[in-house]
Amino acid sequence: MIELEEGIRKGFRIIPIVDKEIRQLVRDPKTILMVLLMPITVTILFGYGYGGKGAGKYPITVVDLDGGDGAFKFIQELRNSKMFQIKAIYKSKGQGFSSVYSGEVYASLIIPETFTEDLMMGRPTRVELYYDASNPSVAQMIMQAVGVVTQQFQEWAAARFGTFAITPMFYTVYGPEIKKIESFIPTLMAMILQMVPTSLISVSICREREKGTFEQFIMTPVSVFDIIFGKLAAYFFATISDAILSLFTAILLFDVKLKGTFLDMIIVSTVFLLNSLSLGLLISVFSRNQLQAYQASIFSFIIFMLFSGVFIPVDVLSSEAKLIASFVPMYYFVTAFRNVSLKGWNYLMVLDQLTVISMFTFAFLALSLRFLRMEVT
Amino acid sequence: MLKTQRLEEQPELAVEAKNLTKRFGKFVAVDHISLEIRRGENFGLLGPNGAGKTTTIRMITGVIKPSEGYVKVFGIDVAKERKKVLKYIGYMPQKFSLYEDLTVEENIRLYGRLQGLTGSLLKDRVKELLERFYLWEFRRRLAGKLSGGMKQRLALATALVHDPTLLILDEPTAGVDPPLRRKFWEHFRELNREGKTILVTTHYMDEAENCDRLALMNRGRIIAEGTPREIKRRALGGDLVEIVFEGNLDPAALPGVKSVMEDSSERYLLVVEDAGRDLPRIVKKAEELGAKILVASPVHVSLEEAFIRFMGESE
Numbered sequence: 175m176i177e178l179e180e181g182i183r184k185g186f187r188i189i190p191i192v193d194k195e196i197r198q199l200v201r202d203p204k205t206i207l208m209v210l211l212m213p214i215t216v217t218i219l220f221g222y223g224y225g226g227k228g229a230g231k232y233p234i235t236v237v238d239l240d241g242g243d244g245a246f247k248f249i250q251e252l253r254n255s256k257m258f259q260i261k262a263i264y265k266s267k268g269q270g271f272s273s274v275y276s277g278e279v280y281a282s283l284i285i286p287e288t289f290t291e292d293l294m295m296g297r298p299t300r301v302e303l304y305y306d307a308s309n310p311s312v313a314q315m316i317m318q319a320v321g322v323v324t325q326q327f328q329e330w331a332a333a334r335f336g337t338f339a340i341t342p343m344f345y346t347v348y349g350p351e352i353k354k355i356e357s358f359i360p361t362l363m364a365m366i367l368q369m370v371p372t373s374l375i376s377v378s379i380c381r382e383r384e385k386g387t388f389e390q391f392i393m394t395p396v397s398v399f400d401i402i403f404g405k406l407a408a409y410f411f412a413t414i415s416d417a418i419l420s421l422f423t424a425i426l427l428f429d430v431k432l433k434g435t436f437l438d439m440i441i442v443s444t445v446f447l448l449n450s451l452s453l454g455l456l457i458s459v460f461s462r463n464q465l466q467a468y469q470a471s472i473f474s475f476i477i478f479m480l481f482s483g484v485f486i487p488v489d490v491l492s493s494e495a496k497l498i499a500s501f502v503p504m505y506y507f508v509t510a511f512r513n514v515s516l517k518g519w520n521y522l523m524v525l526d527q528l529t530v531i532s533m534f535t536f537a538f539l540a541l542s543l544r545f546l547r548m549e550v551t
Numbered sequence: 552m553l554k555t556q557r558l559e560e561q562p563e564l565a566v567e568a569k570n571l572t573k574r575f576g577k578f579v580a581v582d583h584i585s586l587e588i589r590r591g592e593n594f595g596l597l598g599p600n601g602a603g604k605t606t607t608i609r610m611i612t613g614v615i616k617p618s619e620g621y622v623k624v625f626g627i628d629v630a631k632e633r634k635k636v637l638k639y640i641g642y643m644p645q646k647f648s649l650y651e652d653l654t655v656e657e658n659i660r661l662y663g664r665l666q667g668l669t670g671s672l673l674k675d676r677v678k679e680l681l682e683r684f685y686l687w688e689f690r691r692r693l694a695g696k697l698s699g700g701m702k703q704r705l706a707l708a709t710a711l712v713h714d715p716t717l718l719i720l721d722e723p724t725a726g727v728d729p730p731l732r733r734k735f736w737e738h739f740r741e742l743n744r745e746g747k748t749i750l751v752t753t754h755y756m757d758e759a760e761n762c763d764r765l766a767l768m769n770r771g772r773i774i775a776e777g778t779p780r781e782i783k784r785r786a787l788g789g790d791l792v793e794i795v796f797e798g799n800l801d802p803a804a805l806p807g808v809k810s811v812m813e814d815s816s817e818r819y820l821l822v823v824e825d826a827g828r829d830l831p832r833i834v835k836k837a838e839e840l841g842a843k844i845l846v847a848s849p850v851h852v853s854l855e856e857a858f859i860r861f862m863g864e865s866e
Contacts, residue, residue: 190664194653201652201693389614390648390709394665395637548633550614 191404237270242290281305375454433518452538570620582771595762641715651695666713786857790826798842
C-alpha cells in the first residue's frame with residue numbers, strides 16, 4: 175500500500191491537463207493540417223491573389239514610338255532578361271497608360287521617338303517607365319530590372335556608337351484595381367485567428383464526451399475550472415504559432431512592409447486569439463457531438479466575416495447591421511490590427527478595442543464555466 | 552483530517568443506495584432500487600443488457616444524477632459531495648474510456664497526476680502498476696493500438712492508480728476471451744484480499760459465481776439479492792437433489808421434499824429445503840421403505856437457471 179495522502183496536492187490540476195492536451199494535439203494530424211498548413215496556404219493564396227511576385231515574370235507593355243533598330247534591340251534585351259512578360263507593343267502612349275491603369279500589367283515602358291537616332295549620333299537618351307506604385311515591392315523589382323537591362327543595352331550601344339548615356343526615367347501611375355497586400359493583412363489575420371482556433375478547440379470537450387473519455391476523466395478530482403483553463407492554455411500554445419506563422423509567411427514570401435512593430439501585432443493577435451479559443455470552448459460545452467461543434471464554428475465564422483468590416487466597411491452598413499457588428503469581436507480586432515499594422519500605432523492606442531474583445535472573452539469563459547456539466551448523458 | 556478518519560472508521564457499508572431511480576424522459580431506467588454493499592465484499596450486479604446496471608453504476612460514481620433516492624459511498628452522499636468520494640473510488644467504465652492517442656504509460660501517469668500523485672511516488676506507482684498488469688513492455692505503445700484484453704488491463708491499472716478502497720467495474724470482462732477472463736477474476740480476488748471492496752457488473756452468469764453477494768437486475772429493478780447459493784435456493788424454493796433407485800417409492804413423500812421437478816421413471820430431481828440436511832434422511836427413509844438407492848447427490852444449479860426462473864416470476 176502506498177501512502178497516498180502524502181502525495182496529494184491540493185487544488186490545481188491544470189498542468190497535467192495542459193500536458194495531456196498538448197500531447198494529443200501534437201499527435202493529431204488534423205492539428206498539423208490546421209495549425210501549420212492552413213495559415214501558410216491561406217497567406218500564400220492571398221499573396222498571389224492580391225499581388226505577390228507572380229510567376230516570376232512581370233507582365234508589362236512596351237510603347238515603341240521610335241520604331242527603329244535601336245528600339246527593336248532594346249525590346250529584345252528586355253525579353254532576354256527573362257524578367258518580363260511583354261504583353262503587347264503599342265504605338266501610342268495612351269494605350270500604354272491604360273494598360274497600367276486597368277491593372278492589366280504592372281508597368282509600361284516607353285521608348286521615345288528619337289531613340290535610334292540618339293544612339294547613332296552618340297547623344298544621351300532615355301527610356302520612360304510608367305509603373306503601378308500601389309504595389310511597392312513589385313514596382314521596386316521592375317525598376318531594378320529595367321535599370322539592369324538599360325545598363326546592358328548601354329554597354330552594347332557604347333561599344334558600337336559611343337553613346338554617352340541612356341537614362342531610365344520612372345513615373346508612377348496608381349492602378350485603381352490593384353490592391354496592396356498590406357491592406358489585406360488584417361483580414362488575413364482575422365480569418366486565420368478566428369477559423370483555426372475556434373474550430374480546433376470547439377471539438378475538444380464534445381469529442382471527449384463522444385468517445386467516452388469524459389466519463390473516466392471526471393472520476394478524478396478535476397474541476398470545471400481545471401478543464402476550461404487547462405484546455406484554453408494548451409490550445410493557446412498550439413495556435414499562437416498560427417499568428418506568428420501567418421505574419422512571417424506574409425513578410426518573407428511577399429515582402430509585406432508593415433508599419434507596426436512585431437510585438438504590438440502579436441499583443442493584439444494574442445488578445446483576439448484568446449477570444450476565438452473561448453468562443454470555441456463555449457461551443458464545445460454546448461455541442462452534443464463533433465459535427466455540431468464544427469457547424470457552429472463555421473456558422474459563427476461566416477457571421478463574423480460579414481459583420482467585421484472586412485468586406486464592406488461597417489460605417490456604411492445599415493443601423494441594424496451596425497448593431498450586429500458591435501457584438502462581433504472580429505470587428506474590433508480588424509479595426510485594432512489595421513491601426514497597428516498599417517498605421518504603426520502601438521497596442522496602447524488600441525486599448526479600447528482590446529478591452530471590448532477581452533470583455534467578450536470573459537463572457538464566453540464565464541458561460542463555459544457555468545454550463546460545463548461534470549456528468550455524462 | 553478528522554473527517555477522513557471518521558470515514559475510515561465506518562467500515563460496514565461501502566455503498567448504500569436507497570430508492571435509487573433514474574428516468575430518461577418517460578423511460579424508467581432504474582426503478583427504486585436499494586442496495587447495501589459491505590466493506591471488503593465482492594458484490595456482483597447481474598442482469599441482461601439493458602437491465603439498468605450501467606445506469607445504477609453511473610449513479611453510484613456520480614457521473615449522472617439520480618431522479619430520486621440517494622447513494623452514499625462510505626457514508627458520503629455522492630450527489631451532494633461528489634469530490635470527497637472520488638478518491639475512494641476506482642472506476643472502470645464499460646466502454647474503454649482512456650485516451651487512445653496517449654501511450655499506456657502516459658495514460659496511467661496522467662490519471663496519477665490528476666489524482667494528485669507527484670514525484671517519486673507517482674513514478675513508483677506507475678511502474679508498479681505496469682509490472683503488475685503485464686504492461687511494462689507495452690508502456691510506449693499508444694492505447695489505441697492495444698488488443699482488447701490489454702486495453703482492459705490498462706483500464707484496470709488506471710482505475711487503481713490512486714489506490715482506491717472501492718473498485719467499481721462495469722462489465723470488465725466484456726469482449727475478453729475466456730482464459731483472460733479467468734485471469735481477471737484472479738486479479739479481482741487478489742484485490743479483494745487486499746481489503747478492497749469490489750462492485751462488479753456482468754452478464755456472464757458463470758463469472759458471477761465468484762461474487763460474495765449478488766443482486767439480480769431486470770428492467771430497472773432488483774429481482775433477487777443474496778449469496779449465489781441463497782439466490783439459487785430462492786429461485787427453486789430449496790436445493791436440488793437427484794436420486795435414482797430401484798423399487799417402489801413415492802419420491803414426493805420422502806422427508807424434506809418440497810416438489811418433484813423431473814420424473815423420468817427411475818431418476819428423479821427433487822427440490823428439498825436443505826440438501827446437506829435432507830439427503831441423508833431421504834436415503835435412510837427410502838431404504839426403510841425397501842427401495843434400493845443407486846444415486847443420491849446434490850445437483851449443481853447454475854445461476855443462469857436461477858436467473859431465468861426469477862425473470863419468469865417477475866414478468
